[in-house]
Amino acid sequence: MSGITGQFAGTAAIELRALAFSYGETAILRNIGLDLERGRTLALLGPSGCGKTTLLRLLAGLLAPTIGTISIGGRLMADANARLFVPPERRGLGMVFQDYALWPHMSVAGNVAFPLEMAGLGRAEIEHRVMAVLDRVGLAPLAARGPGDLSGGQQQRVAIARAIVGEPGLLLFDEPLSNLDRELREALAVDLAALLSDLGVSAVYVTHDQGEAFTIADQVAVMRGGAIIQCAEPQTLVSAPASVEVAEFLKLGTVVEAERQADGAWQLCGTGIHLAPGSEGPAAAARARIMLGRKAIDVLAPEAADANGQVVRALFRGDSYALSVALGEGAARVVVETVSGLRRTVGEKVGLAIEPGGLRWFPAN
Numbered sequence: 001m002s003g004i005t006g007q008f009a010g011t012a013a014i015e016l017r018a019l020a021f022s023y024g025e026t027a028i029l030r031n032i033g034l035d036l037e038r039g040r041t042l043a044l045l046g047p048s049g050c051g052k053t054t055l056l057r058l059l060a061g062l063l064a065p066t067i068g069t070i071s072i073g074g075r076l077m078a079d080a081n082a083r084l085f086v087p088p089e090r091r092g093l094g095m096v097f098q099d100y101a102l103w104p105h106m107s108v109a110g111n112v113a114f115p116l117e118m119a120g121l122g123r124a125e126i127e128h129r130v131m132a133v134l135d136r137v138g139l140a141p142l143a144a145r146g147p148g149d150l151s152g153g154q155q156q157r158v159a160i161a162r163a164i165v166g167e168p169g170l171l172l173f174d175e176p177l178s179n180l181d182r183e184l185r186e187a188l189a190v191d192l193a194a195l196l197s198d199l200g201v202s203a204v205y206v207t208h209d210q211g212e213a214f215t216i217a218d219q220v221a222v223m224r225g226g227a228i229i230q231c232a233e234p235q236t237l238v239s240a241p242a243s244v245e246v247a248e249f250l251k252l253g254t255v256v257e258a259e260r261q262a263d264g265a266w267q268l269c270g271t272g273i274h275l276a277p278g279s280e281g282p283a284a285a286a287r288a289r290i291m292l293g294r295k296a297i298d299v300l301a302p303e304a305a306d307a308n309g310q311v312v313r314a315l316f317r318g319d320s321y322a323l324s325v326a327l328g329e330g331a332a333r334v335v336v337e338t339v340s341g342l343r344r345t346v347g348e349k350v351g352l353a354i355e356p357g358g359l360r361w362f363p364a365n
């Protein structure tokens with residue numbers, strides 16, 4: 001699908017406006033609005049079935065939107081109202097598939113040359129472009145090798161070289177690392193992040209792996225049920241999740257109901273834990289939901305804290321213990337996640353203290 005169209009001149013890599021897609025009566029994507037600056041990488045992150053692949057296909061031109069518009073590199077590619085639709089081969093895109101889809105019977109140079117041959121370029125031009133792009137991704141010395149004789153990282157570079165040889169304005173990645181084991185995936189994600197930043201290309205990367213999205217992307221769109229529920233830099237998603245849904249999807253901590261006492265102080269429902277004076281809550285509300293990040297809870301000796309709980313799970317993490325601690329009884333029982341530098345065992349009683357700075361407040365249900 002690599003276009004031989006040259007880099008886009010516009011400033012925005014992607015602009016999506018009020019985008020929606022349905023299969024017949026079934027709505028798959030709704031009201032998607034999104035901007036990506038040139039040279040940046042966007043990850044589409046969400047659980048299976050949330051619509052990531054469908055959105056990537058709309059960008060690629062393999063599907064047409066039911067409502068809304070898609071611009072890539074400042075060029076309108078699809079407008080449902082105006083019945084405008086630019087086909088995939090004229091969108092100037094490069095695509096990197098799952099497992100890279102390299103041809104095993106062709107050399108590295110042959111794989112990279114393929115899109116240019118399809119576009120009908122002359123032999124000398126193809127050779128020149130292929131060597132230039134292999135040089136950019138650091139693979140020129142391996143041009144004559146077969147993909148089977150390369151490491152995972154080198155294969156990834158061949159796939160990217162093939163995707164960028166036509167100088168696309170936008171690279172699309174469809175879960176390229178999802179079939180690999182965790183260690184290799186993490187190493188390749190770090191490599192890929194560095195390569196994309198060196199190349200300065202604009203890219204969209206579909207994944208259901210949060211670690212991968214945070215490593216690779218400048219901006220992450222968290223998707224759920226066909227909508228983008230927050231789109232921000234990874235650091236912002238963690239420090240200021242827009243909703244309980246985002247906080248829970250990113251596993252940022254435990255969400256607990258809280259209520260304001262007669263004296264104005266806040267208590268975590270069912271736990272007996274009072275928040276220190278000065279903890280902010282929604283100004284006028286009597287109830288709220290609070291997300292307790294792992295680092296917002298200190299584990300103390302039972303007699304040193306005003307709230308006690310019981311350890312129900314303790315996982316050794318090499319340098320600390322990840323603990324689940326149950327507080328309260330019956331329907332009011334809540335289990336919070338925390339970390340402890342000291343060894344704790346299941347069944348042990350511990351004291352808990354809350355760091356007000358580590359709390360995120362959300363409106364009550």
Ligand SMILES: Nc1ncnc2c1ncn2[C@@H]1O[C@H](COP(=O)(O)OP(=O)(O)OP(=O)(O)O)[C@@H](O)[C@H]1O
Binds near residue numbers: 028
């Ligand atoms: N041809 C189709 N007809 C009807 N529904 C479809 C079709 N293709 C996909 N869907 C539905 O659209 C929804 C979104 O699918 P999509 O593949 O975009 O999700 P995804 O987030 O990429 O999931 P995964 O990570 O599992 O690939 C799913 O509920 C899926 O069942």
